[in-house]
Amino acid sequence: MSDVSEAHDVVVIGGGPAGLAAAIALAQTGAATALIARRAPYADNRTTALLGGSVDFLRRLEVWSCCEDKAAPLQAMRLVDDTGRLIRAPEVRFSSEEIGLDAFGYNIENRALMVALEQRAADISGLARYDDEALSILPGDTDVAVHTGQGKSLSARLVAGADGRQSLCRAAAGIEVRRREFNQAALTFNIGHSRPHRNISTEFHTAHGPCVFVPLPGNRSSVVWVVAPREAERLIALGDGELSEATEAQSHSILGRVNVEPGRHLFPLAIEQPRQFANARIALVGEAAHVLPPIGAQGLNMGLRDAADLAEIVAEAVISGEDPGAPHTLKRYNSARRADIISRTMVIDIANRSLLSDFLPMQSLRAAGLHLIGSWGPLRRLAMREGLAPSWRPTGRAGKG
Numbered sequence: 001m002s003d004v005s006e007a008h009d010v011v012v013i014g015g016g017p018a019g020l021a022a023a024i025a026l027a028q029t030g031a032a033t034a035l036i037a038r039r040a041p042y043a044d045n046r047t048t049a050l051l052g053g054s055v056d057f058l059r060r061l062e063v064w065s066c067c068e069d070k071a072a073p074l075q076a077m078r079l080v081d082d083t084g085r086l087i088r089a090p091e092v093r094f095s096s097e098e099i100g101l102d103a104f105g106y107n108i109e110n111r112a113l114m115v116a117l118e119q120r121a122a123d124i125s126g127l128a129r130y131d132d133e134a135l136s137i138l139p140g141d142t143d144v145a146v147h148t149g150q151g152k153s154l155s156a157r158l159v160a161g162a163d164g165r166q167s168l169c170r171a172a173a174g175i176e177v178r179r180r181e182f183n184q185a186a187l188t189f190n191i192g193h194s195r196p197h198r199n200i201s202t203e204f205h206t207a208h209g210p211c212v213f214v215p216l217p218g219n220r221s222s223v224v225w226v227v228a229p230r231e232a233e234r235l236i237a238l239g240d241g242e243l244s245e246a247t248e249a250q251s252h253s254i255l256g257r258v259n260v261e262p263g264r265h266l267f268p269l270a271i272e273q274p275r276q277f278a279n280a281r282i283a284l285v286g287e288a289a290h291v292l293p294p295i296g297a298q299g300l301n302m303g304l305r306d307a308a309d310l311a312e313i314v315a316e317a318v319i320s321g322e323d324p325g326a327p328h329t330l331k332r333y334n335s336a337r338r339a340d341i342i343s344r345t346m347v348i349d350i351a352n353r354s355l356l357s358d359f360l361p362m363q364s365l366r367a368a369g370l371h372l373i374g375s376w377g378p379l380r381r382l383a384m385r386e387g388l389a390p391s392w393r394p395t396g397r398a399g400k401g
């Protein structure tokens, strides 16, 4: 192992979409930034519905122009109660026009987004890239020492921990995490279909979880199908023809004939919430800071807001010649992220639990709530705006356009 340590203002650990976005945003502030992340093709076929200010943030990172032709606009969203229960909620339809927007956002395959992020990360000046992984992270009084698998030693005044669910950075910062597993798994795959989606995303709410069809460019959509783990195992093992038929039946044929594309992945569902979002010169970004069930397309949108907020706070520290990893800087990050992450995790948890509940009063409450949202314009518009981004975020950040 080399004993010469390379010093940086900020080291970002983890090169998923949240880590790459954070590394680019931090390098754009003028802070000397390094990224420790393996360069590997993106491994699954998830897509992201980029909502609210996420696209504006990617524009500011000069990433969006490299991938926008691969994204489909989302102009309407239908929530359909497909529980077959006695008490069912009425269909709710949200339209971006109603809140004066051309689209709520854009759905893009993570693979395409990652190519654009990697390209920009390679081009931007002030970002050193280590195609490597962090093996040990040791926070000290004045900096954090990071040792990599290939024997490099780095030091940084601030570490951005974007190393996903089993975050080494979170452990190094001494941050505890509350974890709750659900008896649910999400099966993801993409489909071609004979009828156009008309840029409408449709969520069928079944008694086991939502099954969501989100538009992709052309007559294609991405599918996130949440079911009990055993049913997920059964579905993933089906032949292409059988899965196409099952998907068409679940979609009630709204997209016509369905043909599944190659590639399926399973994600066990859980909620993870750390007690803090920064400590000991380490700030958490992306799934290291929050894991949610895929309801309402919130996960990476929050991860991009983590990246935007951290970069803004570091930019202010750099301008005023302050230490970007000092306790008061981390405190600012903690309070900037707390309300957004905690409130969204809670709302999604309640939405998921109310769908799964066999308790009749809970089903009635859910149906009444959705009826109110569907029929009362001001509440519907509030739900749409809050679904895109928290209303308290100042404009210019990734929360609002």
Ligand SMILES: Cc1cc2nc3c(=O)[nH]c(=O)nc-3n(C[C@H](O)[C@H](O)[C@H](O)COP(=O)(O)OP(=O)(O)OC[C@H]3O[C@@H](n4cnc5c(N)ncnc54)[C@H](O)[C@@H]3O)c2cc1C
Pocket: 013, 014, 015, 016, 017, 018, 019, 036, 037, 038, 046, 047, 048, 049, 050, 132, 133, 134, 135, 162, 163, 164, 165, 168, 186, 188, 224, 267, 285, 286, 287, 288, 294, 297, 298, 299, 300, 301, 302, 303
């Ligand atoms: C089925 C499903 C559908 C979803 N749909 C949406 C959606 O529509 N909209 C939305 O906003 N969100 C969505 N999400 C959430 C979104 O996919 C995640 O929030 C996002 O992918 C997490 O990105 P990340 O960069 O934080 O983590 P990851 O992609 O997990 O990246 C972490 C990276 O860190 C690396 N790493 C780990 N340890 C180390 C180390 N020691 N050194 C170096 N590197 C390390 C890993 O190899 C990995 O590359 C969905 C999630 C699921 C499961």
